[in-house]
Amino acid sequence: xxxxxxxxxxxxxxxxxxxxxxxxxxxxxxxxxxxxxxxxxxxxxxxxxxxxxxxxxxxxxxxxxxxxxxxxxxxxxxxxxxxxxxxxxxxxxxxxxxxxxxxxxxxxxxxxxxxxxxxxxxxxxxxxxxxxxxxxxxxxxxxxxxxxxxxxxxxxxxxxxxxxxxxxxxxxxxxxxxxxxxxxxxxxxxxxxxxxxxxxxxxxxxxxxxxxxxxxxxxxxxxxxxxxxxxxxxxxxxxxxxxxxxxxxxxxxxxxxxxxxxxxxxxxxxxxxxxxxxxxxxxxxxxxxxxxxxxxxxx
Ligand code: NDP
Numbered sequence: 001x002x003x004x005x006x007x008x009x010x011x012x013x014x015x016x017x018x019x020x021x022x023x024x025x026x027x028x029x030x031x032x033x034x035x036x037x038x039x040x041x042x043x044x045x046x047x048x049x050x051x052x053x054x055x056x057x058x059x060x061x062x063x064x065x066x067x068x069x070x071x072x073x074x075x076x077x078x079x080x081x082x083x084x085x086x087x088x089x090x091x092x093x094x095x096x097x098x099x100x101x102x103x104x105x106x107x108x109x110x111x112x113x114x115x116x117x118x119x120x121x122x123x124x125x126x127x128x129x130x131x132x133x134x135x136x137x138x139x140x141x142x143x144x145x146x147x148x149x150x151x152x153x154x155x156x157x158x159x160x161x162x163x164x165x166x167x168x169x170x171x172x173x174x175x176x177x178x179x180x181x182x183x184x185x186x187x188x189x190x191x192x193x194x195x196x197x198x199x200x201x202x203x204x205x206x207x208x209x210x211x212x213x214x215x216x217x218x219x220x221x222x223x224x225x226x227x228x229x230x231x232x233x234x235x236x237x238x239x240x241x242x243x244x245x246x247x248x249x250x251x252x253x254x255x256x257x258x259x260x261x262x263x264x265x266x267x268x269x270x271x272x273x274x275x276x277x278x279x280x281x282x283x284x285x286x287x288x289x290x291x292x293x294x295x296x297x298x299x
Pocket of ligand 1: 123126146147148149150151152171172173176213214215216218221222223224239240241263264266267268270
């Protein structure tokens with residue numbers, strides 16, 4: 001009998017896998033128990049009248065590739081990838097990736113096409129759809145991106161393609177910001193003139209949109225940004241989400257940002273684009289986001 005790894009509580013458990021015609025999807029990570037992807041995808045599926053299973057799949061830290069192989073060989077249709085495997089998923093799908101995945105150097109959506117594993121990165125378009133939902137289309141706006149890790153890299157192309165007037169990357173380790181800028185400018189020379197990089201204290205003034213792509217809020221830390229950061233009616237957006245305003249959102253509110261938001265809408269937005277890749281239909285996100293927000297408050 002075949003087995004696949006599913007999480008039950010905090011531990012992975014081997015459960016017998018009964019062959020079924022139901023479409024099977026999962027989010028793969030380590031840890032993965034915290035993931036809200038099953039709730040989001042199940043809500044999208046109900047909305048679109050699609051019958052599917054969506055599980056949490058805990059892969060051993062040294063067993064990502066084997067777990068992916070096992071999932072697809074048992075008839076699985078698609079995987080979302082979360083920490084710490086997005087780069088491994090990128091390496092597994094080289095030569096069969098979207099342009100967004102190539103530039104991001106990370107993959108969060110996997111599926112098979114003609115027997116070959118394919119990958120895309122939907123985080124950036126998820127952010128973009130949420131910025132638009134909030135009434136802050138980046139087109140012609142000056143955007144400050146705080147952070148130079150995987151999440152920052154993943155949103156660069158969609159922000160540039162959306163036509164932002166200027167994109168400045170700042171990071172606590174300034175060298176990392178400069179390195180990211182140089183890489184992206186080399187890959188996207190058509191946008192080079194609109195991009196720059198620097199340190200947190202020299203982040204500049206009067207930005208229309210400030211995006212916090214650092215993980216600081218997870219430990220209650222806001223980045224050390226200067227005064228005068230926000231233009232009139234500017235948006236402060238934290239990719240981290242929580243039941244209460246994050247450390248970055250509190251900092252931004254005190255610094256005069258017109259509107260503050262966390263990254264829950266980005267999470268739902270990236271899931272919607274994964275869903276569209278797998279099922280060919282784009283779900284509505286508003287109601288699902290509202291349910292998720294309610295659940296987050298209740299938890
Ligand atoms: P990485 O570990 O790759 O990068 C972390 C970044 O945070 C680095 O730029 C690091 O700076 C910076 N940082 C960490 N702590 C601080 C601090 N106290 N002050 C200033 N800068 C700090 O993480 P990712 O880029 O993958 O993820 C970043 C965040 O984005 C995560 O919290 C993740 O949860 C969130 N995210 C949310 C998504 C969503 O859908 N809402 C999707 C993807 C990510 P340095 O280089 O100097 O160490």
